[in-house]
Amino acid sequence: MDTKATKDLQYWKNYASSLKIDARAFIDGKSVEAADGATFDCVSPIDGKVIAKVTQSGETEINLAVAAARRSFEQGVWAGLNPRKRKSAMQRWASLLREHADELSALETIDAGKPIGDTTSVDIPGAIYCVEWFAEAIDKVGGEVAPVDHHLVGLVTREPIGVVAAVVPWNFPLLMASWKFAPALAAGNSVVLKPSEKSPLTAIRVAQLAFEAGIPAGVFNVVPGFGSAGKLLALHMDVDCIAFTGSTAVGKQIMQCAGQSNLKRTWLELGGKSPNIILPDCPDLDRAASSAASAIFYNMGEMCTAGSRLLVHRDIKDAFIEKLLVAAKSYTPGHPLDPSTSMGAIVDTIQLERVQSYIEAGRAEASLLTGGNRTLQDTGGYYIEPTVFDVSNPAARIAREEIFGPVLSVLTFDSVDDAVRIANDSEYGLAAAVWTSNLTTAHEVSRRLRAGTIWVNCYDEGGDMNFPFGGYKQSGNGRDKSLHALEKYTELKSTLVRLR
Numbered sequence: 088m089d090t091k092a093t094k095d096l097q098y099w100k101n102y103a104s105s106l107k108i109d110a111r112a113f114i115d116g117k118s119v120e121a122a123d124g125a126t127f128d129c130v131s132p133i134d135g136k137v138i139a140k141v142t143q144s145g146e147t148e149i150n151l152a153v154a155a156a157r158r159s160f161e162q163g164v165w166a167g168l169n170p171r172k173r174k175s176a177m178q179r180w181a182s183l184l185r186e187h188a189d190e191l192s193a194l195e196t197i198d199a200g201k202p203i204g205d206t207t208s209v210d211i212p213g214a215i216y217c218v219e220w221f222a223e224a225i226d227k228v229g230g231e232v233a234p235v236d237h238h239l240v241g242l243v244t245r246e247p248i249g250v251v252a253a254v255v256p257w258n259f260p261l262l263m264a265s266w267k268f269a270p271a272l273a274a275g276n277s278v279v280l281k282p283s284e285k286s287p288l289t290a291i292r293v294a295q296l297a298f299e300a301g302i303p304a305g306v307f308n309v310v311p312g313f314g315s316a317g318k319l320l321a322l323h324m325d326v327d328c329i330a331f332t333g334s335t336a337v338g339k340q341i342m343q344c345a346g347q348s349n350l351k352r353t354w355l356e357l358g359g360k361s362p363n364i365i366l367p368d369c370p371d372l373d374r375a376a377s378s379a380a381s382a383i384f385y386n387m388g389e390m391c392t393a394g395s396r397l398l399v400h401r402d403i404k405d406a407f408i409e410k411l412l413v414a415a416k417s418y419t420p421g422h423p424l425d426p427s428t429s430m431g432a433i434v435d436t437i438q439l440e441r442v443q444s445y446i447e448a449g450r451a452e453a454s455l456l457t458g459g460n461r462t463l464q465d466t467g468g469y470y471i472e473p474t475v476f477d478v479s480n481p482a483a484r485i486a487r488e489e490i491f492g493p494v495l496s497v498l499t500f501d502s503v504d505d506a507v508r509i510a511n512d513s514e515y516g517l518a519a520a521v522w523t524s525n526l527t528t529a530h531e532v533s534r535r536l537r538a539g540t541i542w543v544n545c546y547d548e549g550g551d552m553n554f555p556f557g558g559y560k561q562s563g564n565g566r567d568k569s570l571h572a573l574e575k576y577t578e579l580k581s582t583l584v585r586l587r
């Protein structure tokens with residue numbers, strides 16, 4: 088029986104324990120172990136238990152994967168395919184992914200600690216939709232004919248770059264990966280994907296299914312491993328482009344590696360410390376409060392766009408905080424495989440300790456309003472209560488640095504200018520929100536905020552593929568999603584033909 092009603096905690100526990108996990112690298116159409124046999128433990132944050140031994144890719148595997156990608160690219164088995172056929176292959180792949188959606192959701196949940204309600208409704212359907220969306224674009228997007236002198240024909244075409252390496256984080260393991268590999272493959276490139284060592288399982292499975300769907304050997308390779316494997320890709324002389332999502336610190340290293348090697352095209356989607364501004368004429372304080380809670384507690388706060396700085400006007404601060412603390416209560420940590428759980432586990436002990444150390448810093452520099460504790464320790468897993476601090480000094484560490492956990496800093500302001508100044512006073516510029524009933528204020532503040540995405544009277548909405556996503560300042564460069572993403576994975580070519 089496989090009806091929605093029966094998919095309770097016990098169902099998902101049984102389902103997850105029945106999975107046969109093949110955590111080998113996927114290179115050139117085959118599942119392979121490391122040449123030296125190296126593996127690393129994949130530990131579930133749900134209970135701290137090892138769920139798989141994962142191939143630890145080293146230099147040999149990286150070289151094999153890049154060589155397979157290069158060979159497949161040069162042979163034109165993918166890049167040279169009729170666009171309609173490339174589209175059909177990606178559509179078959181998307182259908183196969185949909186058939187395996189429960190398996191992928193369960194893998195994502197046990198690997199990264201994300202609530203099953205989210206992996207089944209957001210992560211996995213979102214990644215599949217991304218594959219479908221870019222598949223659809225393959226035979227819709229063409230080049231241009233330039234207005235040149237009458238004796239010439241000027242063609243402006245886009246060509247795949249070649250071998251694209253994608254290095255991705257663990258907070259939305261498959262979704263973030265799909266934002267890279269789907270447009271890169273749609274554009275005709277061959278791809279080598281390195282998932283995070285903290286969440287490698289869905290990427291591996293998805294590569295197996297790509298091959299099964301008819302995407303030729305060597306076109307999509309997955310090399311699980313640590314940062315050192317990502318660095319090998321960033322330094323590789325035969326990688327033409329690296330698309331990275333992760334921390335700003337590692338993004339800077341990736342850029343340096345590109346400079347030290349072959350100046351590969353480098354695209355960076357990095358960290359954030361996004362401001363969520365509540366003006367006194369906010370149209371609906373209740374909705375703004377529940378949205379502010381979701382902006383920081385959804386996905387355990389492990390969100391690049393987390394609304395981690397809540398800027399509230401002094402006149403409404405007390406009333407707003409009261410509502411916020413009520414909304415925060417709906418994010419009680421629970422078993423990630425329970426469909427009623429809204430807050431799962433922190434991905435691993437390293438991240439747990441990082442979040443705890445920020446909470447300790449917060450206790451010294453701000454007033455704790457709720458939370459602040461590790462919880463459910465008897466499970467063996469890594470859970471933290473939703474935590475809110477009232478921060479009087481915007482220069483406090485918890486109000487400036489990206490924590491990547493369920494920790495909110497509430498800051499107070501007295502005027503719109505004040506709010507914009509505090510909001511923009513950050514090395515990051517990924518996203519921002521403003522709540523106001525005044526249309527003019529909404530547009531003026533949106534223009535003044537230095538961030539790649541601005542929400543007005545909402546937060547984290549519009550998760551469709553039509554909007555470009557990426558950051559200003561040290562939140563990165565380039566944009567994922569939308570047709571603009573194809574620009575990252577193509578070279579622009581101008582061809583001039585003299586007629587006479």
Ligand code: NAD
Nearest residue numbers: 255256257282283313314317318333334337356357358391
């Ligand atoms: P991270 O930078 O530690 O790791 C990201 C990836 O890079 C992992 O696969 C890791 O193994 C690899 N890596 C580590 N060191 C490397 C090196 N020296 N060279 C090459 N690769 C290396 O980030 P994380 O902890 O996995 O993810 C959290 C970060 O990701 C946060 O800063 C978050 O804001 C950011 N993020 C950004 C976006 C966005 O779209 N802007 C989306 C999700 C997450």
